Each structure stands twice: as structure tokens, then as C-alpha cells.
Amino acid sequence: MSKTLVEKIWDAHVVKSEEGFPDILYIDTHLIHEVTSPQAFDGLRKRGLPVFRPKQTVATADHNVPTLNQLLPIKEELSRYQVDMLTKNCAEFGIELYGLGHPFQGIVHVIGPELGITLPGKTMVCGDSHTSTHGAFGAIAFGIGTSQVEQVFATQCLLQSKPKTMKIEVNGELGKGVGAKDIILYIIAKISAAGGTGYFIEYAGSAIESLSMEARMTICNMSIEMGARGGLIAPDQTTFDYIKGREFAPAGEEWDKALAYWKTLYSDADAKFDSVLTFNAADIAPMITYGTNPGMGMGIQEHIPATTAQPETEKVSYKKALDYMGFDDDSSLIGKPVDYVFIGSCTNSRIEDLREVASFVKDKRKADNVTVWIVPGSKQVEQQAKNEGLDKIFEAAGFQLREPGCSACLGMNEDKIPAGKYCVSTSNRNFEGRQGQNARTLLASPLTAAAAAVTGKITDVREMLEKVEG
């Protein structure tokens, strides 16, 4: 029987399937961090249980760590306690931890792939909704709550109902200045912040196949922003080339065996999806969000849709969002001054993102009215950026290169955007207060963020790229 990629991987991991019950799904790799794990460890203690398969669990500290002076003790008491608790729990339960100061430390969804832990065909979970990122390798990867973290600790399994499947095809060539972030913001704007709920999404089509692994991770990362539990892309030569030689990737005979299996991981030609959507890459412009959920996005030259054009039941919420942002119906965002630019998060903090920004800002300087933070996704990304001299370019441009962590994406540490200020951010959520109380977030690509940093206002990066070439 023909199967979708999701079905192939799912079926290979079902321990037990029984009518009227969710499947018992085996989990290959469990990633954990300091914020959503302590209560799960506590639960194990209360039940008197060990971690069933500690070697299949990897920990790092990322959500609640400072991005300056990481080697000094964390100043804020609760944060220090939370990070220390992770260290203690990992020691007690025999889990490998890449904590602060470790050369492998970083955002959990950046380090998994770069260490070769994330592999095609795996099932992976983490107490973080952006676990969907790992789907870029052709893995089933999804975010879970803390009770489920405890479940995986105790049994290396999860009770899960098989999701519905959706295929999103993007075909054709992307225009100049348009990247993976624009693709995914475009899709979310088209199908809404809830349009993918209940589905696992497979991204396909020529525009997706032509993307690098970093770009594919950006796409899969934001699957959750349309409500989808996960998103994945069939592995191909680009995937295999990325994995080969990484720290924990299979090698030698193991590699050959793994590769032979990975090459079977694609949706069969006549596989049935519950839903199929098709988009044309040429229709996508650099995107920017204007509201307080990631579905409220538009091409950068467009005008904000009018409240009167919204469905009756949604008008109040829509108006509330525009009021929060301080934007008017039918207005354009071009030329709107910005206060902060944040380049980072599990969506866009990989070396390719930093290279793209560096190549754009080389010999340019940030506008005086803007504070620019670049927060690399991991120690390895930070080191690579320095090896390539990107740090010097950022310094000359007045951009501050900080140390790895989730940082201003969720404003859990001290990296917060002040009330009322506008931040063009390469992160994944523009919710009210996400980046700080009453902070206003505009989600965009690294290039669009870099353009805003240089001009001090919302700018169509394509015009700046043309100037360079003209």
C-alpha cells in the first residue's frame, strides 16, 4: 500500500496500535531544556522511576540563559536556580548535558542538527513547540508538554493519535531578496494561524527542493505557527551532504546502512494526503507581519487589510491587534521607524543566516535610532562566525553579536524589547508581549531585518539589492 512519508516513519515506530486508543509511539531522541523539564524530573522522583533510556536524551540550557557574560554566574536568582536544577537533574538521571560554557551549547533546535543528532526517519520530541524544526531532515519531530516529557523519560514512548497529513507544494523560483522565511510567512498568511491544526505537513515542490538545510529548517520551524504539530521535508542529497561527518552522525558501515534506509524515505507517488495546497514561489515578496499572530502577515509593499474586510466574528480581535501594534487600517508599513532589530532564534540564527546578514551589511552601518542584537543559535555558530570574520563586519556596522540562547525571541531572560517599541525580528512569534511587556514585534527575514537595521525603518530590501547591483 502506498504511504506518505509521515506514515512510513510513524508506522515504523508504533509499538502498539489498538482501536479506541492512541498509538504507543516509540521516540528515538528526546531533547530537553531547563524550562519545561524540572516538573517532569520531579514527577519521576514522585513515582520512584529512573529515566528509561537516558542515552537517547540530550539536554542543553537555552531558553533562560543570559546572552552576555555566559561564563559568570547568572545574576537573576530564579533563572540561576532553574539552570542549576537542569544540571543537577541531568547528573542524577544520567543525561548528557551541553550546558553553559560547553562548546556544543546552544538553542536546542540548532544544536540537534549541527551535531548530527537529528537524522532522517527518526522520531524526535522536545518540550518546545518549535521541535518541528528537525522535520527538515525527514524526521517526525514535534513539541510536547511537560507531562509528556515525563512520559518519554519514563517509557521512551508517547501515546499519540496518528495525525492527518497535508502536503504543501511550493513550485518555481523565488525572486531576488526573497528567502525561506518569506515562504513560510506567506504560507501562514494564506492559511491562517490555525490552518494547519491537526495536521502533519510535508513541504515539497521545486522551490523547497532547491533550499539549503538551514532554509528548510526555517520553513519546518514555523509549522507550529499555523497550528500544525510538525512539518517535514523528504531527505535528499542536500540532506545527506549536510549530515555526513557531523559529530554524532553515523560513519563507516553505519553510514552506508543508514543512507540506504534514508533513500526509502519519501511519499509514494500515489500516496493520499488529507489536504493538498499549492503555491507559486514567484508570487512571494519579502514578508512582514503587522499584527499579533503570525498569520497577520503581508508582502512588504502591501497595505494592512481593513478591519471591515474581516469576518464578523473576527473584527474585535483584529482591531485589538492593530491597536496593540499602533497601526491603522489600509496603511503601509514602508518607511515606518523601528527601534530594535533582533536577528536570532531557532528560526533564523544559523550560520547561513549570519552570513547573509553580514554580506548585506558589509561596509554599511546601522541607523542611529536602532539597537541591533545578533544572537547566534549555538556556540558552534558563534565560533564559525568569528572564524569567518563576520564578527568584525557586525562590529563595524554597530550590530551587537551576543552569546547563544533563545534571547529576545521570548524575552525570558533580560533581552527584552521595551514597552511600545517596535522590533523587526527574525524570530517566530509576534504575540502581544512576546518580546517584552507591550513590545511590538514585526516578523521578517534576516535580510529584511538587516535592511531595517541599516535604514532605521521598514524597507523593501529588494530596492537596496538593486542599488548595489545597479
Added chain:
Amino acid sequence: MKKFTKLTSAVVPLNIENIDTDQIIPARFLKATTREGFGENLFRDWRYNGDNTPKPEFVMNNPTYSGQILVAGKNFGCGSSREHAAWAIQDAGFDAVISSFFADIFKGNALNNGLLPIQVSDAFLAQIFKAVDNNPKSALEVDLEKQTVTIVETGAQESFEINPYKKSCLINGYDDIDFILNQKQLIEEFEQAR
């Protein structure tokens, strides 16, 4: 886990769509390492001003409204996987949340804590909001066994879906870990067969 069978209560209406988990419990309150105490920060930035004084216009600060059922607009609980959102709602005294659509992870988290997420039709949700508009003390009756929710005043009733396994977990107060632990031998056999 907390058991759930039947509940009759007035409601706290929050007619806003796409309420995300950052509104339910902002990230800066996720530093605690226990499950307790998140209720005081539920909807923190909608409920309190920057100086911690209550915002009188927010429904939870209006003594007219009270009850163990939170009723919210569609796509409730979107965003982050933080289970703290379910803990905060429960800690603030709610036993059920009604909406016309729930985000997946939130729904799972709620069920894993004995907080019942009830998905009703858009039309029935509108009826509930209307009933509460007319009479803030208007009560709902939730019957998990029968899978129904009833507006007591009008008698209007709708049935709701729930996975039969999760339903029995809620009624009996047991959780997924209790269930899977009984299957450990199967899990080990699965590992060996790979």
C-alpha cells in the same frame, strides 16, 4: 490526576480569538520549577497594569463574573507548548475551558492535567456568550459521561467529542504514564526487534 465527571457552574467569558499561551502565562513567569502557583499570573498582562494594579476592564477583575468554566474565542491556546498554561488556568480555579477551536498541544496538555477542553460549534459558542451577556450568572452544565454541555437557562444543548481513552482517564483520574508503564515489556520487545 484530577478526576472530572460533571460540573455545573457560571462562566468567565473571554470573547477573544487566537488567545496564545504567551497571553495565558507570559514567559517571564516560567522560571518556577514546580507545577504550583501559576494561577496568580494567569493572563497577567491583560489582568494587571505594569505597576501590578488590576485593570478593572478585564473580565477576571470584574466580580460580576465567576465560575469554574472559562469560555474563549476560537483557536484557544495557540503558540508555545508550555504546560504552564494549563497549570495556570487550573490553578486559578478553572476545571473546564470551552472554545470553538483549540490548538493541539494545549488541548493535550489540558487533558493530561484533568482540565477538560470542550470544543463546541461557532454557533453554540455564540449562544453561550449571548446567554452570559444577558445574565452574567447564567450557568452551564457539563456532563463528561454523556459528552454534553447545556446552557441551563435555555436548555440549549450540544454534544462534544473526546477520545474515548482520554475520557476514561479523566473519569477515573489516571494518566498516560500509568497506562504506558503497563506496556513496558512490549516496548522492550519493540526495541529488540529493530
